[in-house]
Amino acid sequence: MKAQAQDRQVAAARGLVAHLADHLDLDASVRLWDGTLLPLGRDPRGPLTISIAAPGVIASLLRWPTLDRLIRHYAAGDIELESGSLIDLGHQLEEGGRRKSLKGVSKRRVAAALLSFLLTRAQPPGDARAFAGDADGSGRAQAQNRDFVQFHYDVGNDFYRLFLDERMQYSCAYFTDPANSLDQAQTDKLEMICRKLRLEPGDRVLDIGCGWGGLICYAAEHYGVTAHGITLSPAQLEVAKARIAAQGLSERVTVGLTDYVDISGTYDKVVSVGMYEHIGLANIDKYMRAVRRVLAPDGLFLNHAISRRSKRNRRRFGARAEQRALKRYIFPGGELDDIGHTVQAMEQAGFEVHDVEGWRRHYARTTRLWCERLMARREEAEALVGAPTYRIWTAYLAGCSLAFERGSARIFQTLASRSARGDPPLPPTRADLYR
Secondary structure, three states, X not given: OHHHHHHHHHHHHHHXXXXXXXXXXXXXXXXXXXXXXXXXXXXXXXXXXXXXXXXXXXXXXXXXXXXXHHHHHHHHOOEEEEOOOHHHHHHHHHHHHHHHHHHHOOHHHHHHHHHXXXXXXXXXXXXXXXXXXXXXXXXXXXXXXXXXXXXXHOOOHHHHXXXXXXXXXXXXXXXXXXXXXXXXXXHHHHXXXXXXOOOOOOOEEEEEOOOOOHHHHHHHHHHOOEEEEEXXXXXXHHHHHHHHHHOOOOOOEEEEEOOHHHOOOOEEEXXXXXXXXXXXXXXXXXXXXXXXXXXXXXXXXXXEEEEEOXXXXXXXXXXXXXXXXXXXXXXXXXXXXXXXXXXXXXXXXXXXXXXXXXXXXXXXXXXXXXXXXXXXXXXXXXXXXXHHHHHHHHHHHHHHHHHHHHOOXXXXXXXEEEOOOOOOOOOOOOHHHHO
């Protein structure tokens, strides 16, 4: 009896995959729990394969069809991608309008195939590294900022070293040539930021969310500035201090474990790269006021941040299932602003905006390279953080790359100064940036 049920499940899966193959025509295959390999297209020749470990996985997702459950099954290895990545699968789905072709899939045939799994014992999904508290971050207390940041960055310095560049720049690189290496593109990013800020010897620079200290060290070494960086991650702080000492920059570069709301002093230039996404939409005005408070009257402020598309009504902004999952497993407390509101918030805080530059294509390539580099060192990654965390991170990086490619995620560098009458602290053209 059990064998007959299993045969019916395999037959149902065959019919369902064949129906999907007719509509999607992917260069990929599906491997069932009994080893059966089914084409997901009319003539797949590539090695990309989606494997399903047991019929109970389908039963689980059928009874509780949530993205969170799918993620946990994927993290546990119950659903696996062989000989490829989610980027490869995503590209195929985007090509030729294949995603739209799913509308032609017969719901009746899908339902009939899934009936065979209703009485199957559901396989419980495994546990995955998730934020234990309120990952949404609404109404957060200041103390929660540190919890959010540490969850993401304290996964381990050695883990980040597996896929980042030599300076450990965990933000969008700048590809002056698409063929450039990640190390070269990240160096070019640091150089462009320094040029936009018009750094000069003796400038006092504040880096809000300084990461592992790459930018403050570069600015001090190549532009002769005095720089201070702040982070909320003890793991990042440790590496930044070691880097500053190793480069002999201790007299001009400092770093501290400080929240942006507690910054003090006066700085000629303020820069924030990849930190804005952490503060939460409700705190944007507070953030802008904090930056303006410490910026010198003739100073410049560069804000580098991921953004989302603007909506007709901001009150309708709500977290989709994938955004909730991102907060739970990767970026607790994270929220994306739209660039129009960012500019508005800057102006309302007393800034004059001078330049807004989109780097979307650069981040699509950056995150793809990160994903490929991490996948190439899978064994090392799993030894450091475990297989579930490795799988979630590769899925996250792949998803980011696809989102930037199709434009559902964007990124901008916005340069501003304190509003004042007369000429701003900038040359009349931007020719110096590209000399």
